[in-house]
Amino acid sequence: MSSLQGGHHRTAPQQDLRARHVHVEHVMGTVVSIDLRNCARKEAVSATRSVVRWLHEVDALFSTYRPDSAISRIVRGELTPGHASAEVAWVLERCEELRRDTDGYFDAWATGSLDPSAxxxxxxxQRAADALEARDLTDFCLTAGGDVVSRGSRQDGLPWRIGIQHPGDRRALAGVVHAGSLAVATSGTYERGRHIVDPHTRSHPTGLLSVTVCGPDLGTADAYATAAFAMGRKAADWTLTLDGYEAMTVLDDERVLLTPGFPLADRAEESP
Known part of the structure; x- marks a missing residue:
C-alpha cells in the first residue's frame, strides 16, 4: 500500500465530461449521423438512443418497402388515413398543403402510388432535432443523406460547416454553408438516382443537376427542394418566391444560381 505522504504523486487527468459524441445509424434507406457537442456523455447516449428509436419508428410507419407499414397498408386499401396514427395523418395532411403551395410539383402521388418519403x-x-432541443441540448448536427439540421456551434462559437454534394462528382462539394441553427435539404440524382418525377407529365425533369434549399424547417425545405427539382429549369425563378427559404440551383450546364440570401461560404471562409 502506497502512502500519499512524501515522495511524488500525480493527479489523474480529469475526464472531459462535456465532449463530442457521434453515432451513425442505417435507417430509412440512408445513413443518419448524429453529432452532439458540449454534452455530458450520459445525456448524449440517452439522447442518441431516443433519436435512433424515433427514426426506426418512422421507418416502420412510412416505409414503402415494408409490407406491414401504414403507408403500404393504405396503398393496399387495408387502412384509411382517417384510421391511421396521428403522425401518419399529419404527414398526409401536410403533403396536401405542400402540393397546393407548390402548384402540384410536390405530390406524394407523383409516381402513381402513395409515397410521402420526400x-x-x-x-x-426535424422532429428529432426539436426533441434534442427540448432536452436542453444546444450544439448538434443531424445528417440524413442530403438533409441536415444544425443547432448552435461545432466548437468555441464556430459555425457548423455543411457541405453540399457536387451533383457530378461524389468526391467533391458544390459548396459549403456556414450555419448555426439551420435546415438544409438537397434534391438531385446523386443519392437515389432518377427518382423524382414531374407530377404533371409523369416524366423525369430535365435541365437541373441539383437543388439545395435552406431555412428554418427541414421537412419544408426537403419538400421545396423536391418540388423545385421536379420543375426543371423553372426552379430557379420559383425559388425566388419562397418566403423564409433560400436556394442554390445547379443547372445541367453546371451554372450555379443562388437566391440573394443563400448562406454560401466564401472560399476564404471554408477552412476548418
Missing amino acids: LVKGWSV
Whole structure:
C-alpha cells in the first residue's frame, strides 16, 4: 500500500465530461449521423438512443418497402388515413398543403402510388432535432443523406460547416454553408438516382443537376427542394418566391444560381 505522504504523486487527468459524441445509424434507406457537442456523455447516449428509436419508428410507419407499414397498408386499401396514427395523418395532411403551395410539383402521388418519403425524411429529422432541443441540448448536427439540421456551434462559437454534394462528382462539394441553427435539404440524382418525377407529365425533369434549399424547417425545405427539382429549369425563378427559404440551383450546364440570401461560404471562409 502506497502512502500519499512524501515522495511524488500525480493527479489523474480529469475526464472531459462535456465532449463530442457521434453515432451513425442505417435507417430509412440512408445513413443518419448524429453529432452532439458540449454534452455530458450520459445525456448524449440517452439522447442518441431516443433519436435512433424515433427514426426506426418512422421507418416502420412510412416505409414503402415494408409490407406491414401504414403507408403500404393504405396503398393496399387495408387502412384509411382517417384510421391511421396521428403522425401518419399529419404527414398526409401536410403533403396536401405542400402540393397546393407548390402548384402540384410536390405530390406524394407523383409516381402513381402513395409515397410521402420526400417529406418524411426531413420531417422526422426535424422532429428529432426539436426533441434534442427540448432536452436542453444546444450544439448538434443531424445528417440524413442530403438533409441536415444544425443547432448552435461545432466548437468555441464556430459555425457548423455543411457541405453540399457536387451533383457530378461524389468526391467533391458544390459548396459549403456556414450555419448555426439551420435546415438544409438537397434534391438531385446523386443519392437515389432518377427518382423524382414531374407530377404533371409523369416524366423525369430535365435541365437541373441539383437543388439545395435552406431555412428554418427541414421537412419544408426537403419538400421545396423536391418540388423545385421536379420543375426543371423553372426552379430557379420559383425559388425566388419562397418566403423564409433560400436556394442554390445547379443547372445541367453546371451554372450555379443562388437566391440573394443563400448562406454560401466564401472560399476564404471554408477552412476548418
